[in-house]
Amino acid sequence: MTVTTYQVEGMTCGHCVSSVSAEVGKVSGVSGVEVDLAAKAMTVTSQGPIDEALIDAAVVEAGYQLARIELLPQAGGSCCGSGGCN
Template identity: 50%
Template sequence: MSEVRYSVPGISCGHCVSAIGGEVRQVPGVTDVTVDIGTKLVTVQGNGLDDAALRAAIDEAGYEIAG
C-alpha cells in the first residue's frame, strides 16, 4: 500500500470534502481518502495509485492542486 498527498488550497468546507472524496474514491486502487479542511491536504491511500488519475479526479471535483 502506498500513500500520496496533494495540497489543495481551495478546500474550505464540508462540500469540498464530499466533492473531492467522492471523485477520488472512484479511482481504481484507492482504499482510503482523507480531505483535511485545516491543512488543505488530500491524503490518498491505496495500491497501484495512478498520479494522473488522482489529479484528474481532484480537477473533476472542481479543485486545483497547488504546485
C-alpha cells in the first residue's frame, strides 16, 4: 500500500473537498482519498505508486492546483546545511 500526501491550493469549502475527492477518486489505482480543508492537504491511498501527473490532472479537473514544493540542497550539500545529513 502506498500513502501519499499532497498540498492542494484554492480549496475554501466543503464543496471544494467533495470535488477534489471525487475527481482524484476516479484515478486508476486510487483506493482512498482524504481531504483536510483546514490543512489544505489531500492524502491518497493506492496499492502502489501513482504517477503524480495523473493526480495533478484530476485536481486541475476539479478546479484546483497541487502546490509545487521544490527541495533544493542547502549549503554544505546537505538538506539542512549542517553537513550531517546525506
